[in-house]
Amino acid sequence: MxxxxxxxxxxxxxxxxxxxxxxxxxxxRDHGPLIFIDLRDRYGITQVVFDSTAAPAAxxxxxxxxxxxxxxxxxxxxxxxxxxxxxxLATGTIEVHATEATLLNPARNTPLYINKEGGEDEALRLKYxxxxxxxxxxxxxxxxxxxxxxxxxDYLDRExxxxxxxxILIKSTxxxxxxxxxxxxxxxxxxxxxxxxxQQLKQLLMVAGFDRYFQIARCFRDEDQRADRxxxxxxxxxxxxxxxxxxxxDLIERLFIALCREVVPHKRLVTPFPRLTYAEALERYxxxxxxxxxxxxxxxxxxxxxxxxxxxxxxxxxTGGQVKGLRVPGAGTYSRKQLDELVDMAKQAGARxxxxxxxxxxxxxxxxxxxxxxxxxxxxxxxxxxxxxxxxLLLIVADAPKIVAQVLDRLRRESGARLNxxxxxxxxxxxxxxxxxxxxxxxxxxWDAVHHPFTAPRDEDLHLMxxxxxxxRARAYDLVLNGYEVGGGSIRIHRRDVQQQLFDLLGxxxxxxxxxxxxxxxxxxxxxxxxxxxxxxxxxxxxxxxxESTIREVMAFPKTQQAVDLMxxxxxxxxxxxLRELHIALRxx
RNA sequence: GGGCCCGUGGUGUAGUGGCCGAACAUGCGACCCUGUCAAGGUCGAGAGCGCGGGUUCGAAUCCCGUCGGGCCCGCCA
Numbered sequence: 001m002x003x004x005x006x007x008x009x010x011x012x013x014x015x016x017x018x019x020x021x022x023x024x025x026x027x028x029r030d031h032g033p034l035i036f037i038d039l040r041d042r043y044g045i046t047q048v049v050f051d052s053t054a055a056p057a058a059x060x061x062x063x064x065x066x067x068x069x070x071x072x073x074x075x076x077x078x079x080x081x082x083x084x085x086x087x088x089l090a091t092g093t094i095e096v097h098a099t100e101a102t103l104l105n106p107a108r109n110t111p112l113y114i115n116k117e118g119g120e121d122e123a124l125r126l127k128y129x130x131x132x133x134x135x136x137x138x139x140x141x142x143x144x145x146x147x148x149x150x151x152x153x154d155y156l157d158r159e160x161x162x163x164x165x166x167x168i169l170i171k172s173t174x175x176x177x178x179x180x181x182x183x184x185x186x187x188x189x190x191x192x193x194x195x196x197x198x199q200q201l202k203q204l205l206m207v208a209g210f211d212r213y214f215q216i217a218r219c220f221r222d223e224d225q226r227a228d229r230x231x232x233x234x235x236x237x238x239x240x241x242x243x244x245x246x247x248x249x250d251l252i253e254r255l256f257i258a259l260c261r262e263v264v265p266h267k268r269l270v271t272p273f274p275r276l277t278y279a280e281a282l283e284r285y286x287x288x289x290x291x292x293x294x295x296x297x298x299x300x301x302x303x304x305x306x307x308x309x310x311x312x313x314x315x316x317x318x319t320g321g322q323v324k325g326l327r328v329p330g331a332g333t334y335s336r337k338q339l340d341e342l343v344d345m346a347k348q349a350g351a352r353x354x355x356x357x358x359x360x361x362x363x364x365x366x367x368x369x370x371x372x373x374x375x376x377x378x379x380x381x382x383x384x385x386x387x388x389x390x391x392x393l394l395l396i397v398a399d400a401p402k403i404v405a406q407v408l409d410r411l412r413r414e415s416g417a418r419l420n421x422x423x424x425x426x427x428x429x430x431x432x433x434x435x436x437x438x439x440x441x442x443x444x445x446x447w448d449a450v451h452h453p454f455t456a457p458r459d460e461d462l463h464l465m466x467x468x469x470x471x472x473r474a475r476a477y478d479l480v481l482n483g484y485e486v487g488g489g490s491i492r493i494h495r496r497d498v499q500q501q502l503f504d505l506l507g508x509x510x511x512x513x514x515x516x517x518x519x520x521x522x523x524x525x526x527x528x529x530x531x532x533x534x535x536x537x538x539x540x541x542x543x544x545x546x547x548e549s550t551i552r553e554v555m556a557f558p559k560t561q562q563a564v565d566l567m568x569x570x571x572x573x574x575x576x577x578x579l580r581e582l583h584i585a586l587r588x589x
Numbered sequence: 590g591g592g593c594c595c596g597u598g599g600u601g602u603a604g605u606g607g608c609c610g611a612a613c614a615u616g617c618g619a620c621c622c623u624g625u626c627a628a629g630g631u632c633g634a635g636a637g638c639g640c641g642g643g644u645u646c647g648a649a650u651c652c653c654g655u656c657g658g659g660c661c662c663g664c665c666a
Contacts, residue, residue: 031628
């Protein structure tokens, strides 16, 4: 037996028992003849006392011990005198008086402090990830992640779902993100792809009759990284048969409400989850993943400036553009520099310019960037429309709708951050519904699927497929949380004729469709049930629940922005022999 | 592909043209110390400033290039 207890479980009630502990030296306080060692494992920390008179051999081991040495200690548990309680430790009312101590393994000086949250270069943390993972922050995050996944598994099991694994080596499809490819040794010149998601496979499971499926599924996308994007990530992949959109939304909402109440009871939830249409989300927030923790809604100034002669607005209005504004309460005190930052930000987001005005106290002059270019009546009307209060900063953008949304979304998030409006203990889940089915791709001069080519259009919009495809709404839905997209899904097409209509629209000819999706199309001819699903992103949800700002903090071994594993140095060159077996010749430019 | 930020003993920082063959804290080594919990005290070792070039009488500091890390745009059906 290596240990009788963990370092986190001893309490005053254990006093008098002899225990055997094993763990890492978290901290050592050496008083000469008396040494205290905080022994740590993932369950907690226990203070062990080494007395040179009472147990000279054990004391000698403690004397030589250093941070992160691995020790085994035997001795009786003593309740501490009340004045020596340590309220910061769960085990703070007791200590173990070592009678024997064994050095299980020494440790070199660690390049990271385990007992201190470091501000060190993240590259160092990633290179020595196994040390970084010893720290409290990462232990907490990975334990939280375990609890989240465990809760989901248990919940869905109770709801009658089956967890079914799907292959990692699958067929490449050129649609969507860039695939990670795996060369075939047995089939020279041919490749598998790693799944971007198990989309097609889960739909085929529906055809197979597994009407409630889920999987904690690893997904791979060879695209550039972000704080919330890694080359491999985990989705809660789900699919259900004989359901409509409402069934999926209801299930997910119940699941995540129950999950949050269980694993992050200190956080508040808004229930039921607010629902926005895609059009409404863009209208009110300029984003299809708005942070719903605060208001700061965009105001349409179209009606107010419709008749304006000012060139500021005319150029946009006469070319189908919009004029919209954002009221930032109390930001009228911003310095010139702070305003310039906002203007720069707007330009970065694609705006030609940003108009701003400060609402004056009654009777005062309006301080603004465009006062000379509009009449006093127009300025007053704008302030009225935006419900500006004295001291507010009004930000206005006149441009194409897409630019207006993009810019004001950026400014809204920046303002929300500056004004500290986003309560970190509020979980603002929400649904964004009725996405367009397809989107015009200007470069390629064709219609692209917004979600994916198996997403069902809304029945009442079917008649527009031939005439005005851009207005066809999809039976698709996104789950958002605190400004992040944390899941997306749809009701799928299960009718062959509708599928064909969509392929025609997307410009996928029959031969191409058969080559790429033949297995799907054929499967749909053998009695495919109506079905739909969703795929919440586990990493992002864990990140938000753990109060982290990158998903790397909730992954054990993440990669850098360049998709490199700094610990193992992957990717790396391989032997010529391996390449030959795979029939691969390198062509390095 | 592009924009912005960062890179100084093991670790975190200071130093932004000569005061620097580099300072502070922590960690490390030695010694002292029987109630600490970021223990305390004394002494000591440890970097030539990511790398390469250039400007200058003189470069950690300025310039160019390059490598690594981060944030963002593009990309992510």
